[in-house]
Amino acid sequence: MNVELLYHTPDPERAVATAARLCYAPVGASELMETLSEERIEKVLRTILTSGHFSTLEHASYTFAIDGVSRAMTHQLVRHRLASFNQQSQRYVTFKDEPDFIRPKSVEEAGAQEAFDEAAKAAFDAYAKLVELGVPAEDARYLLPNACETKIVVTMNIRELLHFFNVRCCSRAQWEIREVACKMLELVRPTAPLIFKQAGPGCVKGACPEGKMSCGEPWERVEL
Amino acid sequence: MNVELLYHTPDPERAVATAARLCYAPVGASELMETLSEERIEKVLRTILTSGHFSTLEHASYTFAIDGVSRAMTHQLVRHRLASFNQQSQRYVTFKDEPDFIRPKSVEEAGAQEAFDEAAKAAFDAYAKLVELGVPAEDARYLLPNACETKIVVTMNIRELLHFFNVRCCSRAQWEIREVACKMLELVRPTAPLIFKQAGPGCVKGACPEGKMSCGEPWERVEL
Amino acid sequence: MNVELLYHTPDPERAVATAARLCYAPVGASELMETLSEERIEKVLRTILTSGHFSTLEHASYTFAIDGVSRAMTHQLVRHRLASFNQQSQRYVTFKDEPDFIRPKSVEEAGAQEAFDEAAKAAFDAYAKLVELGVPAEDARYLLPNACETKIVVTMNIRELLHFFNVRCCSRAQWEIREVACKMLELVRPTAPLIFKQAGPGCVKGACPEGKMSCGEPWERVEL
Amino acid sequence: MNVELLYHTPDPERAVATAARLCYAPVGASELMETLSEERIEKVLRTILTSGHFSTLEHASYTFAIDGVSRAMTHQLVRHRLASFNQQSQRYVTFKDEPDFIRPKSVEEAGAQEAFDEAAKAAFDAYAKLVELGVPAEDARYLLPNACETKIVVTMNIRELLHFFNVRCCSRAQWEIREVACKMLELVRPTAPLIFKQAGPGCVKGACPEGKMSCGEPWERVEL
Numbered sequence: 008m009n010v011e012l013l014y015h016t017p018d019p020e021r022a023v024a025t026a027a028r029l030c031y032a033p034v035g036a037s038e039l040m041e042t043l044s045e046e047r048i049e050k051v052l053r054t055i056l057t058s059g060h061f062s063t064l065e066h067a068s069y070t071f072a073i074d075g076v077s078r079a080m081t082h083q084l085v086r087h088r089l090a091s092f093n094q095q096s097q098r099y100v101t102f103k104d105e106p107d108f109i110r111p112k113s114v115e116e117a118g119a120q121e122a123f124d125e126a127a128k129a130a131f132d133a134y135a136k137l138v139e140l141g142v143p144a145e146d147a148r149y150l151l152p153n154a155c156e157t158k159i160v161v162t163m164n165i166r167e168l169l170h171f172f173n174v175r176c177c178s179r180a181q182w183e184i185r186e187v188a189c190k191m192l193e194l195v196r197p198t199a200p201l202i203f204k205q206a207g208p209g210c211v212k213g214a215c216p217e218g219k220m221s222c223g224e225p226w227e228r229v230e231l
Numbered sequence: 232m233n234v235e236l237l238y239h240t241p242d243p244e245r246a247v248a249t250a251a252r253l254c255y256a257p258v259g260a261s262e263l264m265e266t267l268s269e270e271r272i273e274k275v276l277r278t279i280l281t282s283g284h285f286s287t288l289e290h291a292s293y294t295f296a297i298d299g300v301s302r303a304m305t306h307q308l309v310r311h312r313l314a315s316f317n318q319q320s321q322r323y324v325t326f327k328d329e330p331d332f333i334r335p336k337s338v339e340e341a342g343a344q345e346a347f348d349e350a351a352k353a354a355f356d357a358y359a360k361l362v363e364l365g366v367p368a369e370d371a372r373y374l375l376p377n378a379c380e381t382k383i384v385v386t387m388n389i390r391e392l393l394h395f396f397n398v399r400c401c402s403r404a405q406w407e408i409r410e411v412a413c414k415m416l417e418l419v420r421p422t423a424p425l426i427f428k429q430a431g432p433g434c435v436k437g438a439c440p441e442g443k444m445s446c447g448e449p450w451e452r453v454e455l
Numbered sequence: 456m457n458v459e460l461l462y463h464t465p466d467p468e469r470a471v472a473t474a475a476r477l478c479y480a481p482v483g484a485s486e487l488m489e490t491l492s493e494e495r496i497e498k499v500l501r502t503i504l505t506s507g508h509f510s511t512l513e514h515a516s517y518t519f520a521i522d523g524v525s526r527a528m529t530h531q532l533v534r535h536r537l538a539s540f541n542q543q544s545q546r547y548v549t550f551k552d553e554p555d556f557i558r559p560k561s562v563e564e565a566g567a568q569e570a571f572d573e574a575a576k577a578a579f580d581a582y583a584k585l586v587e588l589g590v591p592a593e594d595a596r597y598l599l600p601n602a603c604e605t606k607i608v609v610t611m612n613i614r615e616l617l618h619f620f621n622v623r624c625c626s627r628a629q630w631e632i633r634e635v636a637c638k639m640l641e642l643v644r645p646t647a648p649l650i651f652k653q654a655g656p657g658c659v660k661g662a663c664p665e666g667k668m669s670c671g672e673p674w675e676r677v678e679l
Numbered sequence: 680m681n682v683e684l685l686y687h688t689p690d691p692e693r694a695v696a697t698a699a700r701l702c703y704a705p706v707g708a709s710e711l712m713e714t715l716s717e718e719r720i721e722k723v724l725r726t727i728l729t730s731g732h733f734s735t736l737e738h739a740s741y742t743f744a745i746d747g748v749s750r751a752m753t754h755q756l757v758r759h760r761l762a763s764f765n766q767q768s769q770r771y772v773t774f775k776d777e778p779d780f781i782r783p784k785s786v787e788e789a790g791a792q793e794a795f796d797e798a799a800k801a802a803f804d805a806y807a808k809l810v811e812l813g814v815p816a817e818d819a820r821y822l823l824p825n826a827c828e829t830k831i832v833v834t835m836n837i838r839e840l841l842h843f844f845n846v847r848c849c850s851r852a853q854w855e856i857r858e859v860a861c862k863m864l865e866l867v868r869p870t871a872p873l874i875f876k877q878a879g880p881g882c883v884k885g886a887c888p889e890g891k892m893s894c895g896e897p898w899e900r901v902e903l
Binding site for chain 1: 321342343353364372
């Protein structure tokens with residue numbers, strides 16, 4: 008799996024704080040943008056984060072390039088509707104060579120590595136045979152397994168990112184999308200340390216919102 | 232494939248026309264709802280449809296139950312973000328028996344039916360073996376092919392439905408989602424004949440919006 | 456103020472429970488829709504409401520007709536983006552007679568009723584004069600006050616309604632949109648008693664999510 | 680009116696083209712981002728713009744600070760739901776001094792300038808009196824006219840911007856939001872000249888989509 012932060016709104020904390028302050032400021036936008044002090048930015052952000060008035064967090068967004076992930080994962084990922092996606096198509100790309108297959112760790116742990124690899128290879132061989140027989144790639148791909156590697160570009164604003172981290176960094180999410188979410192969180196943290204300080208599953212802030220601490224692996228609680 | 236219209240806003244054309252007229256009417260809502268004549272409804276709808284002021288079409292929505300479709304199809308379907316979905320999970324359902332597999336017609340046409348069926352069966356056998364070895368169903372499913380049957384519930388309002396029909400009834404869409412879209416269109420037509428009269432790919436109204444009539448199978452042009 | 460429930464998805468609790476169960480049921484959609492028992496519906500809804508898996512609540516929606524409200528209120532209302540609106544236009548409607556003006560109770564309480572009414576009347580007179588002088592209604596309306604009465608049609612699905620009630624039934628919302636929200640809640644409650652049982656500001660379920668019980672008027676806590 | 684481009688995705692055309700190409704490229708994201716040639720970017724963008732596959736345009740966004748505009752205008756502006764807004768509140772800001780009022784040109788043209796200014800001043804005086812009498816600002820503002828100046832911060836991605844320019848640069852939009860839209864378009868053009876080359880009302884590309892060239896002021900037709 009490879010998750011890369013492709014680009015993002017420059018200086019996101021300053022951007023968000025400016026958007027939040029602008030409506031109440033006696034000075035113009037560009038002056039405010041330049042003169043807002045670090046202390047003021049921190050104070051504004053703390054107010055936003057503790058009051059739950061998250062609309063200002065929509066004014067900064069992040070774009071990620073993700074590859075080496077399965078289509079099982081992307082089928083979950085694209086269910087987040089307040090986001091933008093571009094994904095490698097299995098309709099317009101014909102695989103000449105065997106693509107990578109994402110093999111869950113639990114397969115190894117069960118000693119089923121070989122069975123998995125053989126089945127994946129057999130699926131690709133059947134795909135290749137269909138293509139050879141003249142079946143269009145978009146139809147031959149019906150034999151490709153969920154494990155099949157794909158690539159996707161994702162853009163989310165900070166408000167949606169916080170929601171995404173909330174539900175997908177949680178141990179109740181499947182391991183693959185949880186890994187993606189955690190890597191995304193690692194990448195955005197340094198760009199906006201205060202905003203993302205309490206990012207993660209609900210247990211970071213307090214009680215488990217699903218009412219289940221049964222996971223046995225809550226995140227360490229973080230104070231803002 | 233089975234597409235069923237589960238329920239919808241009652242009397243959708245009256246509903247939409249009432250919503251459109253209400254803001255300009257001297258009488259109250261329920262009175263208007265009851266007294267709007269068929270002629271008036273038709274006139275209001277024609278104005279909406281020809282002027283392109285589609286926001287009123289959001290006030291009626293439809294819920295469909297779809298099964299016997301592949302996860303290749305649903306991965307496309309859930310990309311429509313102005314819609315609501317609930318889908319059968321491969322995480323929480325463990326297949327005991329071999330599920331159905333969706334086999335594209337092009338496979339038969341290429342004489343590859345047997346190869347397809349064998350490959351699908353082999354994929355399920357590998358899945359079942361992994362489950363037997365203790366791999367969680369959510370991970371074993373990485374071996375299940377795109378062809379694997381799934382079920383999904385979909386709700387869209389009329390505005391989004393018209394957009395959906397526009398891009399997915401088009402011959403440039405893949406056959407499976409096109410079949411779903413066309414069946415949905417068949418089901419909604421009788422409930423709101425005027426609203427859906429020009430529903431379908433762009434060629435129904437005029438020129439192909441992708442600038443490609445190359446498909447060779449444009450829909451018959453329909454006048455409102 | 457007049458808030459009317461114009462129409463809604465028939466039998467919303469059955470609809471939502473069917474949508475939720477369908478993906479896991481061995482029987483078809485229409486069979487399930489008809490045979491789901493009251494007990495089963497209640498059990499499914501309790502699971503949805505306590506687990507926070509609200510996506511199924513999007514499969515039922517409600518349409519309201521609201522009039523006798525100010526444009527101050529509607530400017531707040533239309534900020535809810537996961538909803539559909541149609542509003543009386545001040546561009547295309549020319550007021551011949553003085554429209555109603557919404558007068559907050561606090562005005563009476565301050566003994567400023569007369570000052571308010573005179574100012575509103577003066578504003579309308581100035582508007583009428585501009586129209587008489589040939590200023591288009593869409594520009595003359597720049598003199599009309601926020602208090603000016605308007606009408607609006609609103610459609611929201613249940614998930615959005617619950618969010619709307621959460622932020623707008625709260626005493627921190629302004630009195631007018633709070634009144635609208637509370638009337639909407641009264642209207643939907645009988646149609647889906649269990650789903651809306653805990654609807655309202657956060658204090659209905661537990662602690663104030665804004666961390667401020669300072670309002671002094673929390674709602675009574677309700678158990679599901 | 681003052682419209683300022685506060686910040687935006689850096690190098691938007693490169694960003695969009697990278698997002699579009701990434702899924703089909705044999706190289707990694709950052710390598711592609713750096714090595715994509717100007718010629719390649721142009722070719723990719725032309726394909727996107729002519730084929731109508733606009734989803735890639737969502738991967739770049741723009742944030743504007745707008746002030747010196749009326750609340751008549753912002754009530755229209757916030758109806759665009761695929762956008763993010765933060766607006767100066769009339770609830771939490773108490774005007775001590777008379778705010779600016781936006782006076783349409785048509786008022787001057789009708790020789791009604793004085794009548795307008797007097798009415799606006801009278802409205803503010805009544806507002807101030809109510810505040811003095813102890814009416815909360817959020818209620819006193821019911822007397823403030825639509826003309827009352829406000830400030831708003833707006834973020835839209837390119838796909839939504841193109842839609843916004845399409846409906847709001849059109850002569851059928853009211854003059855004030857049209858001016859805002861045209862200024863926004865001027866500001867974004869230099870940052871992504873090819874993407875915004877055909878931005879504007881439908882007449883830029885061809886026939887009027889409302890079927891009305893009656894406006895008498897179509898934009899000059901532009902070839903991509």
